[in-house]
Amino acid sequence: MLPPTPPRYPARDATTVDRLMRAAAQAFAEKGFHATTTRDIASGAGLSPAGVYVHFGSKEELLFNLSRSGHQSALQMLRAAVEGLEAPTERLAAAMQQFSAWHAEQHQLAKVVQYEHQHLTPEHRAEVLGLRKDIDALVRQVLESGVAEGAFDVEDIGDTALALLSMAVDVARWYSPTIKRTPRQIGATNAALALRLVGARPTPA
Known part of the structure; x- marks a missing residue:
């Protein structure tokens, strides 16, 4: 029996990551970390709410990268x-x-x-x-x-x-x-x- 195929995750697109980080910087600067939602960040980057998690595991990971x-x-x-x-x-x-x-x-x-x-x-x-x-x-x-x-x-x-x-x-x-x-x-x-x-x-x- 063949081992299960490992899940495929999309590679990070540099342009999208940059948009997310810029949107996160603006949102965190204006609202603060706790008051900012991933929906705020995704919206600022022109993505769907799930778009953040394609590239970052959490809002905290985004803050860390910034x-x-x-x-x-x-x-x-x-x-x-x-x-x-x-x-x-x-x-x-x-x-x-x-x-x-x-x-x-x-x-x-x-x-x-x-x-x-x-x-x-x-x-x-x-x-x-x-x-x-x-x-x-x-x-x-x-x-x-x-x-x-x-x-x-x-x-x-x-x-x-x-x-x-x-x-x-x-x-x-x-x-x-x-x-x-x-x-x-x-x-x-x-x-x-x-x-x-x-x-x-x-x-x-």
Whole structure:
């Protein structure tokens, strides 16, 4: 007797997955995770209610994919921002400029990434928190190098890193495309504030 044929599941279509993730980001940002239904997400993606489950096992899995990809994107962007820059003041300004602008440009995704990850399962939350620690570590390294070179006047590296990251993250909470300030302008403002916060001084020759 032949073994039963294994069930065939449709392969993930990249276009449909992207539509679902965009729709989920918008719905989660506007309603929050608990108030959003899979019907809301499917409707936003132009699919039937069952369409979500073709690609994702649950609403939580969708949130996890958004949270993980959003954090990975932010971390990659931060690393690229500081790459090749030697002066701590330049590195900090570039990091704050780009991180703040990203939270405006991607404000719906960023809002979900920063404020909805507590709804993940413990396993998924642990993976996302690992990425958040990597982001924190990058900012700490910039601050530590600035203090070591005499460019920054910082008493507590951890508290200062938290304050700087919170400044950038908060952009996703209040930003709207209807405001007059552009993401680039917001980034420049936060970069200048960051340098003032750390008491930036010219790096000794």
